[in-house]
Amino acid sequence: MSSVMLRAFFNGRADIWDETVAEKDVTKLAEMARRLELEPGATLLDVGTGTGVFLPYMLDVIGGDGRVVAVDVADQMLLRAKNKGFKGNISYLYADIMNLPLGGEIFDAVVCYSSFPHFQDKSQALREAYRVVRRSGRLLICHTSSRAHINEIHGQIEIVKHDTIPDTDEMKSMLSAAGFADIVIEDGGDSYLAHARKPQ
Ligand SMILES: C[S@@+](CC[C@H](N)C(=O)[O-])C[C@H]1O[C@@H](n2cnc3c(N)ncnc32)[C@H](O)[C@@H]1O
Numbered sequence: 001m002s003s004v005m006l007r008a009f010f011n012g013r014a015d016i017w018d019e020t021v022a023e024k025d026v027t028k029l030a031e032m033a034r035r036l037e038l039e040p041g042a043t044l045l046d047v048g049t050g051t052g053v054f055l056p057y058m059l060d061v062i063g064g065d066g067r068v069v070a071v072d073v074a075d076q077m078l079l080r081a082k083n084k085g086f087k088g089n090i091s092y093l094y095a096d097i098m099n100l101p102l103g104g105e106i107f108d109a110v111v112c113y114s115s116f117p118h119f120q121d122k123s124q125a126l127r128e129a130y131r132v133v134r135r136s137g138r139l140l141i142c143h144t145s146s147r148a149h150i151n152e153i154h155g156q157i158e159i160v161k162h163d164t165i166p167d168t169d170e171m172k173s174m175l176s177a178a179g180f181a182d183i184v185i186e187d188g189g190d191s192y193l194a195h196a197r198k199p200q
Contacts (some may be wrong), residue, residue: 001159002095003073003087005117009159012049017077022053023114028144032113033057035193036140041065042108045132047097048072048115049139052081058111059088069102071095071117098124103130109138117154117163126178133198136141139180141171141194147187165192 001009013021023029028095038044040063049055049070058068067089072078073096082092095101097112098121110129112119119125129139143150147165154160166174168185171194175183180196187193 001162003120005159007074007118010050010072011076014074014076014080017051017080018053023144025144029054029057030060032142032144032193033061035191036061036109036111036142036195038062038066038109039131043067043106044069045102045107045110045114045129046070047110047129048118049081049092050074050077050115052084052086053089054111054113055081055086059086059090062088063086067091069093069107071097072102073097097128100128100132102127102132105134105137107133107137109133109140112139112141116145117150118160118164122166123174123177126174126180130179130198135198136200137198139175139196139198141192143192145190145192147192149190150192173194 038061039056042062044058046055046068049072069091070081075094078092078094097119110133113167134140151164154163160198171185172183175196180198181199183193
């Protein structure tokens with residue numbers, strides 16, 4: 001699918017996203033934010049922020065000294081997030097993870113909550129994540145459903161049917177090819193979390 005079609009797909013759902021597709025289980029969202037082990041005061045890149053479903057949970061963990069750059073290719077999704085007026089240091093950036101208008105080694109962590117399957121060139125997205133994260137910083141790819149569940153749901157929707165989470169071996173090899181180390185993938189039950197670190 002082209003980037004233009006992907007943007008149109010998400011922009012077309014921006015109005016109804018929170019009532020329909022978005023995760024509504026606040027316990028699962030808070031638990032996932034806790035599992036990311038974000039440091040208070042951390043600077044984060046939130047990739048595929050959408051309407052900001054996961055933002056307040058990360059803001060709770062990083063606190064008032066933390067900072068988030070919230071990036072999305074779908075301007076209408078991002079506008080919904082912006083209009084929610086979350087308290088915290090947040091910059092909203094309409095951009096593509098595959099080509100970020102940002103300098104290198106800025107972020108303590110790059111978080112992709114419920115967005116990674118949609119990146120059309122995953123290897124390029126991982127190279128960009130690697131470029132913008134600081135040394136020893138982390139990449140966190142997460143979902144509040146298992147890989148099997150996400151892939152099954154996407155498989156039922158024509159426009160995103162090829163937007164899948166790669167299997168563990170492929171994910172590890174893509175992360176490692178991008179330069180990441182200390183790769184751990186936890187998949188099962190009702191969550192998915194891939195962590196990786198940029199070497200010192
Ligand atoms: C399934 S939605 C999830 C949104 C939000 N994280 C949530 O949980 O509700 C995926 C989001 O990723 C965004 N996205 C997809 N590809 C992207 C890319 N290449 N760069 C930045 N954002 C992207 C989409 O526009 C969409 O808002």
